[in-house]
Amino acid sequence: xxxxxxxxxxxxxxxxxxxxxxxxxxxxxxxxxxxxxxxxxxxxxxxxxxxxxxxxxxxxxxxxxxxxxxxxxxxxxxxxxxxxxxxxxxxxxxxxxxxxxxxxxxxxxxxxxxxxxxxxxxxxxxxxxxx
Amino acid sequence: xxxxxxxxxxxxxxxxxxxxxxxxxxxxxxxxxxxxxxxxxxxxxxxxxxxxxxxxxxxxxxxxxxxxxxxxxxxxxxxxxxxxxxxxxxxxxxxxxxxxxxxxxxxxxxxxxxxxxxxxxxxxxxxxxxxxxxxxxxxxxxxxxxxxxxxxxxxxxxxxxxxxxxxxxxxxxxxxxxxxxxxxxxxxxxxxxxxxxxxxxxxxxxxxxxxxxxxxxxxxxxxxxxxxxxxxxxxxxxxxxxxxxxxxxxxxxxxxxxxxxxxxxxxxxxxxxxxxxxxxxxxxxxxxxxxxxxxxxxxxxxxxxxxxxxxxxxxxxxxxxxxxxxxxxxxxxxxxxxxxxxxxxxxxxxxxxxxxxxxxxxxxxxxxxxxxxxxxxxxxxxxxxxxxxxxxxxxxx
Amino acid sequence: xxxxxxxxxxxxxxxxxxxxxxxxxxxxxxxxxxxxxxxxxxxxxxxxxxxxxxxxxxxxxxxxxxxxxxxxxxxxxxxxxxxxxxxxxxxxxxxxxxxxxxxxxxxxxxxxxxxxxxxxxxxxxxxxxxxxxxxxxxxxxxxxxxxxx
Numbered sequence: 001x002x003x004x005x006x007x008x009x010x011x012x013x014x015x016x017x018x019x020x021x022x023x024x025x026x027x028x029x030x031x032x033x034x035x036x037x038x039x040x041x042x043x044x045x046x047x048x049x050x051x052x053x054x055x056x057x058x059x060x061x062x063x064x065x066x067x068x069x070x071x072x073x074x075x076x077x078x079x080x081x082x083x084x085x086x087x088x089x090x091x092x093x094x095x096x097x098x099x100x101x102x103x104x105x106x107x108x109x110x111x112x113x114x115x116x117x118x119x120x121x122x123x124x125x126x127x128x129x130x131x
Numbered sequence: 132x133x134x135x136x137x138x139x140x141x142x143x144x145x146x147x148x149x150x151x152x153x154x155x156x157x158x159x160x161x162x163x164x165x166x167x168x169x170x171x172x173x174x175x176x177x178x179x180x181x182x183x184x185x186x187x188x189x190x191x192x193x194x195x196x197x198x199x200x201x202x203x204x205x206x207x208x209x210x211x212x213x214x215x216x217x218x219x220x221x222x223x224x225x226x227x228x229x230x231x232x233x234x235x236x237x238x239x240x241x242x243x244x245x246x247x248x249x250x251x252x253x254x255x256x257x258x259x260x261x262x263x264x265x266x267x268x269x270x271x272x273x274x275x276x277x278x279x280x281x282x283x284x285x286x287x288x289x290x291x292x293x294x295x296x297x298x299x300x301x302x303x304x305x306x307x308x309x310x311x312x313x314x315x316x317x318x319x320x321x322x323x324x325x326x327x328x329x330x331x332x333x334x335x336x337x338x339x340x341x342x343x344x345x346x347x348x349x350x351x352x353x354x355x356x357x358x359x360x361x362x363x364x365x366x367x368x369x370x371x372x373x374x375x376x377x378x379x380x381x382x383x384x385x386x387x388x389x390x391x392x393x394x395x396x397x398x399x400x401x402x403x404x405x406x407x408x409x410x411x412x413x414x415x416x417x418x419x420x421x422x423x424x425x426x427x428x429x430x431x432x433x434x435x436x437x438x439x440x441x442x443x444x445x446x447x448x449x450x451x452x453x454x455x456x457x458x459x460x461x462x463x464x465x466x467x468x469x470x471x472x473x474x475x476x477x478x479x480x481x482x483x484x485x486x487x488x489x490x491x492x493x494x495x496x497x498x499x500x501x502x503x504x505x506x507x508x509x510x511x512x513x514x515x516x517x518x519x520x521x522x523x524x525x526x527x528x
Numbered sequence: 529x530x531x532x533x534x535x536x537x538x539x540x541x542x543x544x545x546x547x548x549x550x551x552x553x554x555x556x557x558x559x560x561x562x563x564x565x566x567x568x569x570x571x572x573x574x575x576x577x578x579x580x581x582x583x584x585x586x587x588x589x590x591x592x593x594x595x596x597x598x599x600x601x602x603x604x605x606x607x608x609x610x611x612x613x614x615x616x617x618x619x620x621x622x623x624x625x626x627x628x629x630x631x632x633x634x635x636x637x638x639x640x641x642x643x644x645x646x647x648x649x650x651x652x653x654x655x656x657x658x659x660x661x662x663x664x665x666x667x668x669x670x671x672x673x674x675x676x677x
Contacts, residue, residue, distance in 0.1 A: 006262055006325070019269055033298075035283045056191070056198040090198045090289040095297065095425045186670055221549040345575040348603065351631025353579075362576065362603065369606030437549040438599070438608070440581075449582050449599070466582045466635075474634040 044101035051093035059086035218439035228419030231295035246444035294423035340491035354446025359393035390494035583635030
């Protein structure tokens, strides 16, 4: 005995709008707490390097700040630079930081033809506070 | 006049069927020897270095390994991370609070639903029923949205941590998840009816790939394959880990022993998972913090060995950890269910036609979706032709 | 510790009993008695009474031995028993059980390819089962502690 037929739904769908989200022209709706692009806030970072030690993909490298811009809570003058090409967005760095110095966003548009890292956007947080 | 003897040599075709899978299960090659259209022998070759992960785990700390082991398999990443974290918790004798256990069960059951939907969609596609494939994939998107609400990412949910989970849910998220689950239930009941009555599916799947119960335990096959042949093995009932001792559910077993029974076991397990998710969301206890503070967890682990098992969507997954008291483990052994299911099952293809081989392979759930190529060598003519697995399933060569 | 009631028939083959977390019983057996142990299990528990889950090999260079574990899970009461043997590191050989228990095929092939344990009587053993050619041509067994990969 024939069971339920998909034919009725197929004919209905033929005349209605497609289900696919036409990506570059429409935007997808994502959650606000999606694990997207993250970077360090230098007004809180103390330079302890725990994020670089704990990253499972070795995507964080600690670099030296220029001498005149060292904030007073960061005596070693180190700050983390995340390489978004290696990062797997597990957010281990965010949860293991002792002073909660990471800013998280839900930005996932990270495909790029060149290497992308967080140096510029992290250094900007320092300039905003100072300036 | 001399009498010449006529000796007839059967023409055999050697057909390698090679799904190559860099990220998921063991990629392997099935060399199928066929006499006309009937399969006489199957060789299973593997040759891709999947086990680099066990050596890699010996060099990274216990916490980095949680994320590494969660990336062994894309579709069942929650269960891998859960099994590893539970093996570590047995080593340290930690018992997480009940709320964390319930949330872990929720994540794992959502993953079971989405994995069963994908393998049924692939089975429909292999048979040529592309419309059903598209409709099941559209409904799977709702489950991915549910995973995004719960864990923060659609596929790779880095959700497990020693001592609990990494995110909690509030009442707004709970209502949205309940909404999604109620919508999905209606869709799945419709698909079950289609699988039971539609001729395209029943004529291709019934009586194909029959495995008897004594063969299942002798050859070590697990998961829905064993449950489709009347052997009631389920780690959730056997070990009662996490919150499974408090959540009511049934173990689905079927008696028909063929590929159709295996797919029906998966559909009925999906309904059970939906009921379990609903129970978890309605009865979440609040006896303690579900999220441990990751900054205060211990760095060194005591010496000892532990063995944890979990019910992945494909079968029983086991982790063995041996630690000597340092920050890195001494030995981590991972045995995925597809390892036993695919490599030990070479006996079950014999006697069926070539067009049945992809159907039987898909009913074992190896995830062929990514890339498959079959090369047909016609020995008599010496020609080679490349066909895709789908074409092979549609009508042989 | 005592041999559990369910597998009392293995009693005289067992040298020592202890447990690993979380309460799984380990029975230490000599390597010559492994085949006999599986024959006794098949005889007493039947074809559908148990299944072989995992075969694990671990290299211990400090004790100069390799340990080999067979994990047996009974059905339907789901108890986990571990049969453990110790093999000398310079010549690890053990009789294979693949003819009486075909489920051992995948585990034995993998352990041979990664650790170098020779299972005598298994016709399917070959290098290159998992390891890629550029490593096995040098004769390295990757999971040994002194292998640099």
